[in-house]
Amino acid sequence: MSKSIRNQLATGVAAAALAVGIFAAAPLVTDLAASQAWAQGQGQGGRGGPAESRGQGAAGGGSAVGGAPAGRGHGQPTTTGAPEGRGGDRGQRGPSADSDGTPHRGQPLPGERGGRPVWAGDGAIPVVELGRLNVARAPARVLEARYAELLANWATIGVTSMTLGGVTYTVAELYSLPAAQFAALLAAYYDQITRIDSPLENLGLLRTLYLNPSNMLPGVTPASTNDLAAIAIASASDKTIPVTNETVIALSTILGLNILASDVPTIAAAAELVRQAIVAGHG
Structure with a gap:
């Protein structure tokens, strides 16, 4: 080749x-x-x-x-x-x-940082023992769903009547009383009173009071926002854990209620009064 x-x-x-x-x-x-x-x-x-x-x-x-x-x-x-x-x-x-x-999976939702709620960081809320009140950390939809259930059953619950010390009240009227009077009746007539005991339902009521008051339980006309807030917080809390200013501040932050700083001591004191009445009545 x-x-x-x-x-x-x-x-x-x-x-x-x-x-x-x-x-x-x-x-x-x-x-x-x-x-x-x-x-x-x-x-x-x-x-x-x-x-x-x-x-x-x-x-x-x-x-x-x-x-x-x-x-x-x-x-x-x-x-x-x-x-x-x-x-x-x-x-x-x-x-x-x-x-x-x-947002896709892994991306933070609005109002959250790095996929965590805004209150999740160190120092975001006071260091306080919350006990049953820890359910406030549940997603808002959970509290809304439980409040919706309460609202659906309120047509029966709200008109339930009880005679306490010679005076007849409906449950709706009981929740319209000042916190101090509510506490006095609880301490004296605990076993005869129908009330909201579930922490989720009480915290749903608390959220509604501040964020959507037009959706209040029918027949309930709060004596004041502070009074009903105190009743709801005390009813949701542990019997053995005192309600303090830090408790109210923590709930306000977690739930996004923006409770006024000037109202915090009033609500905390009234809620603690109701909590003590529950303890006394429960025995």
Whole structure:
């Protein structure tokens, strides 16, 4: 075989090997747009290149939609050829065209920090023993659901009557009394009184009192906001844990009630009076 023929064959084999190598290295693409996206990533430091070669492109793409993960590449960002609303293989996902803006899993909800409620950080609420009142940390929907159940049953509960010391009251009228009078009746006639005992229902009542007073239990006209707040807090609390100013501040913060600082001592003192009456009546 002549030298020129051998050279031609060698050149042809090298060209074929190069073509096979390029084909094996390139990802399979199914359309022209995806092919262009891959080619752009190869040439500008985007996805598709070896890890150690990323970051050679002209623009930073670490946090952009379709860019490489932060700290791993600075290639020209591109969304061409990627599924709608998503970046490249390892890039940050973005909202799709029909997204409603709802945070995805792992993202904090409005009013939360880092996926935790705003009161979850150190020092956000006073250091105080809450006991049964810890259920205030439940999601708002839980308290709302329990209050809705109470509201649905109130047509029967609210009109239940009892005669205490020669005076007849309905349950609705009892919850319309000043906290001190409510406490006195509890201490004297505990076994004869129908009242709300569930912590979730009482805290649902407390939330409604401050956040949606128009949805108050039918027939209940609070003697004052402070009075009904005290009754609800005391009824939700442990019998053996005193209600203090810190208790009221903690509940106000957890439930987002924004109770006035000037009202805190009044509510705490009245709630403690009711709690002591429950203890005395319960025996």
